Amino acid sequence: MGLENVLVAVGEGDEDRIESLARTAIDIAGPAGATVELLHVFSKDAYGDLREKLEFDPDSEVTPDDVAKRHTTIREFGDMLTEAGVEFTWHGRVGEKEEEVVDFAEDAGVDLLIVGGRKRSPTGKAVFGSTAQAIMLNAPCPVTFVRSD
Template sequence: MAMDTVLLALGHEDEERLESITDTVVDLAAPGESTVVLGHVFTWEEYDDVKEKLDISKDAEVTPDDVAAKYNTVRTVAGLLAEAGVDYEIRGAVGEYGHEIVDLAEEETADLVVVGGRKRSPTGKAVFGSTAQEVMLNAPCPVTFVRSD
C-alpha cells in the first residue's frame, strides 16, 4: 500500500542506523507517488549548539527547517532518498522530541511515521524508548519502529 506522506523522524542517535531506516522508508514510499518528510527535532540546547557548529549567527534569521537542512544526518538521508527516486521535504522543529514529532505528523497529515530506536536490554524490551513510545501512543497515524541491531 503506497503512502502519500511518510514522516521519517530523525534524531541525534540515528547516525548508526541511517541506511536501515532509509531502506525501510524507501520500501514503504512509492517513488513518484509518496513524499517523505524528513523531520529532525532538536532540543533548545541542541539547536543552539548546532547553529553554533554550523557557524550560524545567533541573530541570523533562520528557521528550524533551515538548520535541519544543513544537519549532516538529514543531508545523508536526503541523498539516499534522492538516489532511490523518492521525493522528500525537510522539516525541523525545536522542543521535546516525542511531542514535536507528533505535531509534525499532524501538520503534514502523515499517513505513516517512521522512528528509530535502540536494541533494549532483556528487561527493557517490554518498553520502547520514551520518544518512540510517546510517538506510538499519540501519533495520528500508524508508526513503524526501526530497531538498530
C-alpha cells in the first residue's frame, strides 16, 4: 500500500514557510502520485475578518472551504503544486489548529501529515512549538515536520 494522500496543515503564522512546505509536499507526493490535501485552519476572529475582507456576497452561503480557496496562502501553495504537476484539494476549518488538523487527518484517512514550525531558541531546541508538538503526538499517521529558520 503506497502513499495516496498527504495532508499539509497551514494556519496563521505559516505564511513565511509556504515555499518550504510546498517544496516538501511536492518532493513527497509528486513521485508517489499522491494527492495533497491543503488544510487551512482559521481562528474564529481571523475567519470573520477574512470573510469580510474577501467581500463575499452577504446573502450567499460561504463555507470555510470557500474562504480557504480564496486565501492568498492556499492560492500560492496551489500554484506551486499545479506547476509541479501535483494534484491537490483545499479545505478550510475554523477552530484550534491542532484539534482541527488531527480531526481532519482521522476523517480523511491521510497517509502522511506535513506541518511547519519555527526554529526554537537554544533552550527550546528539544521541544517543537506547542501546536506542532500536539499535532505530532496525536496524529493518526506519520508526521513530517518542516522547520523554518
